Amino acid sequence: MASWEDPGRYLGLLARWGRSKNRVLEWIKEKIFDKMQGWKEKLLNQAGKEILIKAVIQAIPAFAMNVIKLPKSFCKEIEAATARFWWANNGKEKSIHWKSWKNLTKCKTNGGLGFKDLECQNIAHLAKQAWRLLKEEETIWEKILKAIYYPNCSLWEAREGRNASWIWKSLLEGRDFFRRKGRWSIGSGTEIDIWEDNWVAGIGRNTYQPDK
Template sequence: MSRMRKGGDSMTYLGVPLFIGAPKRRWLIPWADKIKSKLESWKGFSLSMAGWLCLINSVITGSFLDSFQVYRWPSSLLKDLNAAIQNFFWTGSIDGRKSVQVAWKSCCRPKDGGGIGVKDLGILNKAMLKKFTWRLLTEESFVFTYLRARFFTQDHRPRTWYVVSSVWPGLKLHYTPLMIESRWLVGRHSKVRFWMDNWLGDPLINLVEDRSSLQPPLDSVVGDIYSDATGWDILASFKASHPDVASEIEKVVVSTDPDSLVWTCSLDGVVSCKSAYDSLSEVRSSVFWGKQIWASFIPTSRSVLIWRLFHGKIPTDIALRARGFISPSRCRFCCAAEENLRHLFLDCLFVRGLWDAVSSTFGHKLKLNGTCLILWQEAMRVVFSTQMQAL
């Protein structure tokens, strides 16, 4: 630990200064401006949308990871950064706008859900803070021991008074939700609170109607009720008033290990960045073509085109006209009809000739009287040769 400014201690975590007691906004805004300058300096117009997507996922999102798991960024700043990344993905410039584009919420869905896997910075910030809060509650390293001594009381409960810190405001928002979503596995000489903590599926205090005289007392811990020699020592009055609850308590197996906290929203009981992000983002069902279009044998630029097609966001003449662009419309292939999605990919005579050539090459007749999604689904059912399957 080193002194970085008078009146406040500071230390680093993964290279990020915690600035205990120091203002953080003064440090975050220049960081955000630096990211926007990096986006603006790239030669975006020389790349395809696939190239822009690769830069966003590999460089820009990674630039925030260390800071996001320590600080709660202002929502206005995250909204501004999300808008800059969105504009860069569609136009190659942070200030450019495109008329026909997929909603950014849809872009931030996972690929199997019909998105492109871009992370929403606001949700990512919350997910990483949630993981940091979990580590604060469960790990015993020097950093987390130091932070617990600063932010928690001696009985490991959050301090109720104001704590001067730029780290704690982001962590305390996730403490209560985490404790609601978590459950204690009681161990030998357990210090888990008998009434207030969730170790039976729900805190026992919520299962009791008459709270005037709680027996055992409200400040009791599980270790006061259970011993290795006699097992559960539940009062007869408690069994008489709450027989179902007493029966559930007697079924609990006490471990020989110390008390441990498990998160009920994941299979392994641990909060990871991915599981926290999934729990905070909107639940979306998967689509059958979600992962198919991003297969390794399909160039990423073509995958982006197919993705836009399935969302109906190709800038055809009819789509631009719906957004206020007044211009005549004519198919550039057959010059005999207006340019819309169905005509451009299915009905055009020139395009049908291309589909017939593909069908004869692979020996499978494709039906073009449905939609693009039906055509894709039918094409994916074709059994190719062993050389094609190897791809």
């Protein structure tokens, strides 16, 4: 019988996790919380905290967000812990939060600090991966996913199907977001459905319908 050694993790993701999401999420959470716990013992000004949040804390889940859709509750928990770290005064977590996290995620020109909204960052990464899947038709990962989930159609028509993996469900969410928010650049027009696709700036899908 052939044997296989568990290769462990790659950029924080387990090489295999089966159907358990907790193993993936717990590692990310522990890594972030351990970092912030170590920093609380140091006297950091707001500029130092800003750099650590942007360069370290919000970078830890970045690779995972490229392949899986993180639960909303998980994102909120991480953001709440990050907000407590940001507003903490001399190591005291129970400090006044003078602005909501939503306001802090705005760009600096709009009164925020440019921190990332994890949910928005997550879906943006997944939409990018869906676009890669559409364009990189001869790559190994595209061939594998196509053979398993959509052998007889394109990614646009692909459905979730039975017993779909967490990764596949996440990619479909990225595809659907891309479909809603993306807009076609007109070339020959042969691949565009004028009634269903976004191709006119400022006009969404189904704005105009053919006469019946």
